[in-house]
Amino acid sequence: MRLLNFTFSLLLVILIFASCKKDKLTMPDTKADTLLKDTVEAFSAPLKMDTITDDPSDPNPEPKKTEKLNYDASVWSELTKADGFALDIRYATTNNFTKKRIYDCGKCFMRPEAAEKLKTIQAELNEKFGYSIKIFDCYRPGPYQQRLWDIVPNPDYVTPPHKGSMHSKGLAIDLTIVDKDGNELDMGTSFDFFGPEAHQGYNHSDAVKRHRWILKSTMEKHGFGSIRTEWWHYSYKGKSYPLDKWVWDCK
Ligand SMILES: [Zn+2]
Structure with a gap:
């Protein structure tokens, strides 16, 4: 009986240790998930109108002053x-x-x-x-x-x-x-x-x-x-x- 109790206690300690370790391991993952989420959100957020200066399809736009004006x-x-x-x-x-x-x-x-x-x-x-x-x-x-x-x-x-x-x-x-x-x-x-x-x-x-x-x-x-x-x-x-x-x- 004593041996059984000892074995049970040992198992319990191992289980607690394993679950703590799991918690420790998952912590950085959660942080990484948050970081990834923030990064994705930052890049997918709509740009403010006044930050859009050029046509994104044109990597080398002409300087503004030489652009053709659409008025007289x-x-x-x-x-x-x-x-x-x-x-x-x-x-x-x-x-x-x-x-x-x-x-x-x-x-x-x-x-x-x-x-x-x-x-x-x-x-x-x-x-x-x-x-x-x-x-x-x-x-x-x-x-x-x-x-x-x-x-x-x-x-x-x-x-x-x-x-x-x-x-x-x-x-x-x-x-x-x-x-x-x-x-x-x-x-x-x-x-x-x-x-x-x-x-x-x-x-x-x-x-x-x-x-x-x-x-x-x-x-x-x-x-x-x-x-x-x-x-x-x-x-x-x-x-x-x-x-x-x-x-x-x-x-
Ligand atoms: Zn007026």
């Missing part, structure tokens, strides 16, 4: 992130006062003379204050102005398409200033706020007044004029252009 550069210039601008084209999203998407996609086109001045303004704000321009709206094609009017047929808020907006001439821009971390400066109201607080002369705090002054004085210095009711809206005065119906390509 003699009458249009595009302002992009590459020029240091932050883009938040609101009418290409539902985050605008109509709560509807007006543009098929968000791009910022301006007439070439206005675009050049905006690049100068961007560089100046950056050099003086470490600030950048954030763009809400630029050229608004005739068909998109019509869409806006169809949704909000009220001349208090939208320029009737037949009359034409400076945006549809490619000369107006809606913009604000962001700091080096991308945070918008306090301008007293949000973009497209309709009310006296959005007016240029409204008696806001000193900080708001200073922020608006930085924007206004820099824009005016480079040939842009403001309007009384919208702190974010500026139009280039240096050259006139007709209303346009051209719509940019979304590809």
